Structures are given as C-alpha cells and as structure tokens.
Amino acid sequence: MNSRRLRNRSLVLPTAVVLLALTLTGATAALAEGAPTAVTMAPAAWATPEPDGAVTAERQKIVERALSALTTPKRFRLTHGGPVHLSRPGHPDRDTNYLGKGNSNANLNEYNGFAKNPDQRPWCGFFAARMWANRGVPADPGNSRAWRSGTGDRWHPYAADRPPQPGDVLMWAGRNHAGHVAVVVGVSGTRVTTVEGNTGYHNDSIARQRYEWTGAGPVLKDRTKVIQGFASRF
Numbered sequence: 001m002n003s004r005r006l007r008n009r010s011l012v013l014p015t016a017v018v019l020l021a022l023t024l025t026g027a028t029a030a031l032a033e034g035a036p037t038a039v040t041m042a043p044a045a046w047a048t049p050e051p052d053g054a055v056t057a058e059r060q061k062i063v064e065r066a067l068s069a070l071t072t073p074k075r076f077r078l079t080h081g082g083p084v085h086l087s088r089p090g091h092p093d094r095d096t097n098y099l100g101k102g103n104s105n106a107n108l109n110e111y112n113g114f115a116k117n118p119d120q121r122p123w124c125g126f127f128a129a130r131m132w133a134n135r136g137v138p139a140d141p142g143n144s145r146a147w148r149s150g151t152g153d154r155w156h157p158y159a160a161d162r163p164p165q166p167g168d169v170l171m172w173a174g175r176n177h178a179g180h181v182a183v184v185v186g187v188s189g190t191r192v193t194t195v196e197g198n199t200g201y202h203n204d205s206i207a208r209q210r211y212e213w214t215g216a217g218p219v220l221k222d223r224t225k226v227i228q229g230f231a232s233r234f
Contacts, residue, residue, distance in 0.1 A: 059167035066195035127197025144179025174225035
C-alpha cells in the first residue's frame with residue numbers, strides 16, 4: 001500500500017513542475033511581446049487641478065466677460081420707466097459700447113438695475129461686480145471706494161513695481177467721495193489695458209482704456225481722480 005502511494009506521488013510531482021514551468025514560460029513570453037497588463041490608470045479628469053491653474057482659469061473668465069460686454073449689445077433706457085433700447089457695440093469706435101443715444105448720458109442700464117435707486121446711477125462698480133460674477137465683491141460694489149475698504153487682504157495699494165494681473169479691478173479716488181473702477185484685461189510691460197463701465201463716450205459707455213503703470217500711476221482723462229491701487233478676487 002505504501003509503495004503504491006509513493007509511486008503515485010512520484011507521478012504527480014513531475015507533472016506539477018512541468019505545468020509551473022509552462023506557466024512561467026508563457027508569462028515571460030507575454031511580457032517580452034509587450035502584452036497588456038491588468039494595471040488600470042485613473043482618467044486625467046479625476047485629477048485635482050492645481051490651485052494656480054484654477055485661479056488662472058478664473059481670471060481668464062473675468063477677462064472674457066469684460067471683452068464680451070464690450071462687443072455685445074446691452075440694454076439701457078433713456079428715462080426712468082421708458083422703453084428699453086439695445087446698444088450698438090463699436091459706436092463710435094471699436095473700443096466703445098455706448099449705452100445711450102445722442103447726448104443722453106442717462107446712466108440707466110442693466111448693470112445698475114436701470115437706476116431705480118437714484119444713488120445707483122454711477123455704475124462702474126456694478127459693471128466690475130458683474131465681471132467678477134458677483135463673487136468676492138464688496139458689500140456695496142456701486143461705491144468705488146468700497147473696492148478698497150471691502151476686499152480685505154485682496155486690496156493692494158498702488159506701487160509702480162507691483163502691477164495688477166488680468167481680472168483685477170483698479171480703483172481711483174477723487175474729491176467728495178468720487179471714484180472710479182476698471183477691470184484689467186491685459187498687462188504687457190508697463191501697459192495696462194482695461195474694460196470699464198460708466199466711462200468714455202458721454203461718460204455712459206463700456207470702453208477699453210489703456211494706462212501706463214509707472215511713476216504716479218494710471219491717469220484718468222478727466223484728471224480729477226488719483227489711482228489708489230487694485231483689488232483682486234483671489
């Protein structure tokens with residue numbers, strides 16, 4: 001009985017060794033031929049975006065909104081409760097979208113809610129807030145100076161060696177609480193290009209403006225306000 005068991009075991013062991021050898025040989029050949037493995041890679045879309053990349057994308061969205069506002073018809077009125085008109089972008093020049101007719105200077109448009117509240121006629125701040133998608137804006141965006149006092153550590157006082165970035169909002173201040181803000185859409189060397197509301201043609205337009213970030217800083221055409229710095233959403 002014991003001799004039979006030994007003979008059976010002697011037959012099983014060589015067979016197992018042969019099968020193992022064949023398996024290893026096949027695996028080696030498969031690897032040598034570059035056969036696909038069972039490793040699965042996670043799709044790139046699952047990766048968490050880098051913070052800097054996300055901020056850059058958001059800045060680009062702000063710029064795109066501003067440039068679109070410059071080239072897209074916008075709603076305005078000539079009188080309170082009057083009919084709604086559409087602006088004609090590119091009038092009187094390609095850097096202007098005039099939200100008025102003739103010499104109206106009504107300052108009644110979709111950005112300030114058609115100024116149902118008379119205190120909201122100045123609308124450069126409301127325009128800037130819309131470009132920021134109303135995110136991270138001061139509590140009273142219609143008040144130009146609130147872009148300095150209401151943005152916390154995202155406010156940066158003017159310094160010739162620290163220019164803004166696209167998507168930031170410049171702020172000027174003048175006498176009697178007057179002020180103005182503008183959305184930065186481009187920076188090249190010392191040249192800063194903006195798109196801003198409540199400016200330009202009859203002071204009731206969306207307009208592209210260009211400034212030099214040197215010396216005492218960007219100067220408005222009316223020269224009644226002085227640059228204070230810029231606010232960032234990030």
